[in-house]
Amino acid sequence: MSDHEYTPNSKFGKWFNDRLPLLTLASHLTDYPTPKNLNYWWTFGGILTFCLITQIVTGLVLAMHYIAHADMAFDSVEHIMRDVNYGWLIRYIHANGASMFFLAVYIHIFRSLFYGSYKSPREVIWIIGIIIYLLMMAAAFLGYVLPWGQMSFWGATVITNLFSAIPLVGEGIVTWLWGGYSVDNPTLTRFFTLHYLIPFLILGLVVLHIWALHVPGNNNPIGIDIKKPSKDTVPFHPYIVIKDGFALLMFMIVFAFFVFYTPNILGHADNYIEANPLVTPAHIVPEWYLLPFYAILRSVPDKLLGVVAMLSAILILAALPWLDTSKIRSAVFRPLYRQFYWILVADVLILGYVGAMPAEGLYLLIARVATAYYFLHFLVVLPILGYKERTLPVPLSITEPVLGGSPNLALAKNKEKFEN
């Protein structure tokens, strides 16, 4: 893992490092050579780490006051909001933090899609990322159930019922998940336990995600392999640390805006009504970050196939490194892919919009077209594009397009001619 030999200065440091090379690790992390052309889209990894830590710390504090029991959960959340010192602040940070976490992760994922960060040799980083994303969705869903409001209860009912679509064993699995014949106290207590567990699983996977990243090093906006360390790299500290720090501050302004000015805008008013197993709210929708997948689920008129389509929409991402057949990573040099990329972005936003609307009439039609296009993009457009697309010439180093002096003599000569 280390790129160079490191020897601590102090005698104690050397003694300790020989026994546990933590200082070598720290040195690797600070000196880690990073492409010098990373733009602000690359700062979301650091922002996501901040989001995870925020959720763990605020969650830990909330767990000191929350009571995981069907008769007391709803009241204990109100107790946090009204009685606990700064309880309102901590809960609003935690609740909006989930949304901020997903906002950041979607930007992070779409950055990878644009710059081809999922391609060889970074497939394992990508797949670990998809697993983290799946765990994030699980944690968000489980956490949303804990306040035991109407949306909590019926969200839990609908999502757990997805498993009943499995032939033969489906009903048994649902009863097992519930610990009863409906969503009830046993469901709540186990959801709380799992909600507490998952962030630590994510933390472990984040370590693997970063470890796997540090083997090939960062991708970069022009998507070429670079020599490390070289004229094309800068050390992580202080260059990337300060850039990530600045981006994090900007992100925290957005975060704070939601927490202090519109803390409930991303939630649903129905969740301030205590869970009632006899009445389903008139219009149940998941949180905004799950809406595109919800739209896919509803666009299929068959129960089992709807669930299959929704899961496939997520899992298809894991196969992306092999579905995209183009050797060129960055969309900067892929004029056609760049257009399809933006169509996909629009498609996902449309799915999110129709996911929030009632599943009928024109909305249903739009959802069906958008769902079909989503799969078409991954299963047809990407594999064919790799063979058909005429890509633009890719520079051989990061400095070359700016300073010339490319190792590619032909390119350098052309450039000289052009300038004379």
Next chain:
Amino acid sequence: MSEKKTKRRDFLFTATYAVGAVGAAAVVWPMIDQMNPDASVKALASTEVDISSMNPGKTITVLWRGKPVFIRRRTQEEIAEAKAVKLKDLKHPEKDEDRAQNPEWLVMLGVCTHLGCVPLDQKGDYNGWFCPCHGSHYDTSGRIRKGPAPTNMEIPQYKFVNTNTIKIG
């Protein structure tokens, strides 16, 4: 090392793994089964409902095993409508006679078979129930007619204890 000794060692390895796997499974099963409904949940398995004050056209909802059960005293038109439907027009063909022991009383789980929401009474295209979550329409016999739900609403075990009381479960 002779051929024979290698084979003996292989057998021992395989046997050890097998015993280990059985042991692990024996420990894992209680961990999985503890999540299934416990004795106290199973104990609350039946409910008696007084129906003496119900006029035709009225539905009541009672809680049984944590789930809503609809009890509807159907009007003559509703019964006629339910009986007039041809079986071949149904997604999940069931005769009305097989769903209501006494045609006047429909007793069924008020749980949409799609994803478990509670459908709304007297709504939808078939004068029966309509599920607001994902748009499933049920007829006056609680049979699925339109929308994503795969089957008719479930009929629980029930019996008329006397003319005024239904026992569910």
